[in-house]
Amino acid sequence: MKVLVIGGGGREHALAWKIKQSPRVDEVFVAPGNAGTALDAVNVSIGANDIAELVKFAKTENIGLTVVGPEAPLALGIVDAFESEKLRVFGPTQVAAQLESSKAFCKNLLRQADVPTADFQVFRDPDDAMRFIKGRFPGERDRCPVVVKADGLAAGKGVIVCKRRNDALEAIDRISRRKEFGAAGMQMLIEERLDGQEASVLAITDGRTILPLPAAQDHKPAFDGDTGPNTGGMGAYSPTPIVDDALMAWIEEHVLVPTVHTMKRNRKPFRGVLYAGLMLTPQAGPKVLEYNCRFGDPECQPLLMRLKSDIMDILEGTVDQTLDQIDTPQWDPRPGICVVMASQGYPGDYEKGRPITGIDAADALEDVKVFHAGTRLDGDTIVNDGGRVLGVTALGDTISKAKLNAYTAVQKIRWAGAWCRKDISDKALQYLADQAKVL
Structure with a gap:
């Protein structure tokens, strides 16, 4: 069997390395891969988010299984695209991947499923978010044990842990006004900070x-x-x-x-x-x-x-x-x-x-x-x-x-x-x- 691993990071190198050890696997491709996957597999110069080209490659090469590594192509619906072409693919569909691609979706589902999680509020307007912080923590030097999160994907960096009120206000400004995390900050969450x-x-x-x-x-x-x-x-x-x-x-x-x-x-x-x-x-x-x-x-x-x-x-x-x-x-x-x-x-x-x-x-x-x-x-x-x-x-x-x-x-x-x-x-x-x- 031929296997395609999508992505170019350490996770994808580890997956390709382990998949290659299977006696059922003849060849492992990685798109786009890196210098390490070039040694342990075969790199393909197609970006992880170029879904149309990846589908075309999988069909042309008769790929028996595609394994999606990173979150971005999952959020873009790569699994849906592969399945619509009757291609076997490992990963959640676009709607299921909202568990990661939208923190608000995730928190609402946790609440519905009665899974323990931190209390939270969702905001689209930075002014509303700032009023919430100022109302909850009226003193400028007040402790403010909250976490401010960009709702969307931000490569693991859209989470800002705050200690003081000014930290939280600055986080809101970075996410929603200065758009440091791009479209991921169109919506934000403010939740209680947990310790442990x-x-x-x-x-x-x-x-x-x-x-x-x-x-x-x-x-x-x-x-x-x-x-x-x-x-x-x-x-x-x-x-x-x-x-x-x-x-x-x-x-x-x-x-x-x-x-x-x-x-x-x-x-x-x-x-x-x-x-x-x-x-x-x-x-x-x-x-x-x-x-x-x-x-x-x-x-x-x-x-x-x-x-x-x-x-x-x-x-x-x-x-x-x-x-x-x-x-x-x-x-x-x-x-x-x-x-x-x-x-x-x-x-x-x-x-x-x-x-x-x-x-x-x-x-x-x-x-x-x-x-x-x-x-x-x-x-x-x-x-x-x-x-x-x-x-x-x-x-x-x-x-x-x-x-x-x-x-x-x-x-x-x-x-x-x-x-x-x-x-x-x-x-x-x-x-x-x-x-x-x-x-």
């Missing part, structure tokens, strides 16, 4: 059967200690000890199942990856921060490093609505950690085209795989071509060992302006240490 540890729970569903994957923890803020601006994710690890078997069962019962059932009842059946971003609040338990409708990036990288089963069983079972018939996926018991190496300036402006060295040396280490995100080939030289450039991913017998393996590999890679967080997975180590004290 964040966790990512990804599940695969064919609309009837739900297959939860091991929980992961992402690191969104740019700098160590969860400081700095939000990014698309600076690293992740899986499994996370903060989600044990009992909590996972609770999340499945109270979050995943009611969401899938409500989508089906609303005639918007969901098939694909249902990714719940959760806040584990100390007082009220888990609450859903948001849903994504695709594999998380960088959570995808350690998850797929740990997956021992044939990923095609999961992907085809979802498309064919036979997930209840596949064998239970097997996972490497060792934890996996992904450290994102980024370009200087990210998540702001950064320079491209800087040569990268040391990737082969890092890849040669045991239990390490370097997944490319923002890279391209300049002749025979790999250069940076994005903000998040590489996802250095490693396994280890313990979280500490996996971290050591990942950062040992990071130290072998160089380009001008390269940087990364140094504390990926430290939350897990601290949690385990705290639990040991309790015991």
